[in-house]
Amino acid sequence: MVSLGLEDKVVVVTGGARGIGASIVQLLVELGAKVAYIDVIDSEPPEGVLALKADVTKLESMEAAGKEIEEKLGPVYGVVANAGITRDNFFAKLTDEDWDKVIAVNLKGVKNSIQPFIEGMYERESGSIVGISSISGDRGNAGQTNYAATKAAVIGIMKSLAREAARKKVRANAIAPGFINTEMVKSLPDKVKDKITAEIPFRRFGEPEDIAWAVAFLLSPVASSYVTGEVLRVNGAHHT
Ligand code: NDP
Numbered sequence: 001m002v003s004l005g006l007e008d009k010v011v012v013v014t015g016g017a018r019g020i021g022a023s024i025v026q027l028l029v030e031l032g033a034k035v036a037y038i039d040v041i042d043s044e045p046p047e048g049v050l051a052l053k054a055d056v057t058k059l060e061s062m063e064a065a066g067k068e069i070e071e072k073l074g075p076v077y078g079v080v081a082n083a084g085i086t087r088d089n090f091f092a093k094l095t096d097e098d099w100d101k102v103i104a105v106n107l108k109g110v111k112n113s114i115q116p117f118i119e120g121m122y123e124r125e126s127g128s129i130v131g132i133s134s135i136s137g138d139r140g141n142a143g144q145t146n147y148a149a150t151k152a153a154v155i156g157i158m159k160s161l162a163r164e165a166a167r168k169k170v171r172a173n174a175i176a177p178g179f180i181n182t183e184m185v186k187s188l189p190d191k192v193k194d195k196i197t198a199e200i201p202f203r204r205f206g207e208p209e210d211i212a213w214a215v216a217f218l219l220s221p222v223a224s225s226y227v228t229g230e231v232l233r234v235n236g237a238h239h240t
Helices: 019-030 059-073 096-124 135-139 145-168 190-199 208-219
Strands: 010-014 034-039 050-053 076-081 127-132 170-177 231-234
Touching: 010 019, 010 059, 010 096, 019 034, 019 208, 034 059, 050 059, 059 076, 059 096, 076 096, 076 208, 096 127, 096 145, 096 170, 127 145, 127 208, 135 145, 135 170, 135 231, 145 170, 170 208, 208 231
Parallel strands: 010 034, 010 076, 034 050, 076 127, 127 170, 170 231
Antiparallel strands: none
16 A cells, blocks of 8 residues: 555644645645644634644744644644735735735745744754745736735745755745635636636636645655655646
8 A cells, every 4th residue: 555654744734724724734634644733713623633823924923833733743744834815906006014914924924834843854854845835926916916926935935945955854845826716716706717717728726625635745755755946836727
């Protein structure tokens, strides 16, 4: 029987209470991992999952959550920096507040999600980090200059971290999802959704599970042990 080798590995998922994050959590549990998630919203975790309320924009809050996770579950092997927000507006109308908020969660939040665990990974010479980027960071999207800037940055972080961490056998990769059926896109007007669907060669949005399987692949010490600094696009051929 083959396995992805994630049994008993401790993995932390940010923004795991709903959407893509919840799907990642569910699949990792099914693959035998010990999973903790961090989110700002109240939620009922699936059985066996440790749920913590913390804010990725605050390093101290993430360090405290990290400490609690390691005390309860053991040394962390994997981090999935998934928490993200949108505050869309055309650039000419974009407020400083919406610029700063998106940068805080999607950019600083990624740094804060990884930093509490990186030294431990280096010491153990074992670890895999996955940052959730976006098709918007890859090819741009009108109305999302703030969001796209952070999602392009996630790719820059992962590629640079991959180079730094390789000597310690720690890997870092990004996933750039296309449009995925979650609350984040449900709020788009039907007209906009129809227009986007017509542009996607697969003629449908992706499902959160499509991203979860890509995450499992990149976390796996068996399936992707030589894959690092890569961007995996999961988008139904919705390329540039
Ligand atoms: P959701 O909004 O459904 O879920 C994101 C979760 O992260 C929410 O529970 C959210 O809480 C939480 N979160 C927000 N801010 C923080 C914070 N400061 N600290 C901790 N948790 C926080 O999003 P998706 O599942 O759709 O998206 C997940 C990731 O995938 C995001 O990074 C997104 O940018 C990316 N992505 C999504 C795509 C899509 O089409 N859905 C496409 C490409 C990329 P709250 O509800 O309070 O905001």
